[in-house]
Amino acid sequence: MGHADEVSNPGTHATSRPRGRVRWWRWLFLWLPLLFVLTTVVQVAVLRFVDPPLTAFMVGRYVEAWGDGDRGFALAYDWRDADEISRLLPLALVAAEDQQFPVHDGFDFEAIEKARKHNAKGRKVRGASTISQQLAKNLFLWRGSGWSRWARKGLEVWYTVLIEAIWPKSRIMEVYANVIEYGDGVYGAQAASRRFFGKDAAKLTAAEAARLAAVLPNPRKYSAAKPGPYVQRRSRSIQRQMRALGGTAYVAFE
Structure with missing residues (x-):
């Protein structure tokens, strides 16, 4: 047993x-x-209530600089609340990048469909990301390529849904204007305004705001301080769109 x-x-x-x-x-x-x-x-x-001291993209820029051996690299980043930024800058950003921003819920499906048809013809790839999507990417994610880019896209959708559900439009625009890159290592409206125009963000003119918005497709390639032909043309187009939208009343978010 x-x-x-x-x-x-x-x-x-x-x-x-x-x-x-x-x-x-x-x-x-x-x-x-x-x-x-x-x-x-x-x-x-x-x-929603705490201003971000850094973003994922800023951390990535530090890593990139250190990887290139630039140990003394420092970002230019100086937060300003919405009432310390000229209302002309949010208007320029909306005019340039996302004219449906005040009314959509994070995704512009009409723009997505237009971009799909455009890209299907084999032309230069056109994106359709909204300001909310770009903010989600800048704050929490990475640039990526190949499979990692598609993984990021999935997370970007999730974070965009959360941002639109939890934040008012005014907060989305306030954070976006403060954290995007307007030049190599220059993040946010105040740092860009001081670097390129020698003034505070509250004093930006329509032309200056349009120039900052004009470089956003590639802020390391294009310069707001010394605009080339492309930035000049795009800046003039953005100013026309700013007027067509009805001026700063269009971005008077609650």
Whole structure:
């Protein structure tokens, strides 16, 4: 009898291990998605009230500079609340990048469809990201290429939904104007205004605001301080759109 008990015990232990592994994987699949949702919701909720000291893109720029051996690299970043930034800059950003910003819920499906048809013809790739999507990417994600770009796109959609659900439009624009890159290592309206025009962001003119918006497709290639033909043409077009939208009343978000 004693020998039989000894024989049966190893079998009992052998079957308990797979069961434990199954429970572990079940816990992982159940709780990791919930943890992700909770973490991201808290992230976005906190930043509705707390001004971001850095963004994911800023951290990436530091890493890039250090990787190039530039240990003395420093960003220019100086936060200003919305009432310390000329209303002409949000108007220029909307006119240049996302004219449906005041009314959409984070995605401009009409622009997406137009971009799809345009790109299907083999022309130069055109994007359709809204200001909310670009903010989500800048704050939390990475640039990426290949498969990592598609992974980022999925996360970008999720963060965009959260931002639009939790933040008012005024906060989205305030953060966006403060964290996007207007020149190599120059982030936000105040730093850009001081660097390129020698004045505070509150004093930007329509032409200056349009120039800052005009360089956003590639702020390391184009200059707001010394605009070339492309930036000059785009700046004039943005100013026409600013007038067509009805002026700063169009961006008087609540």
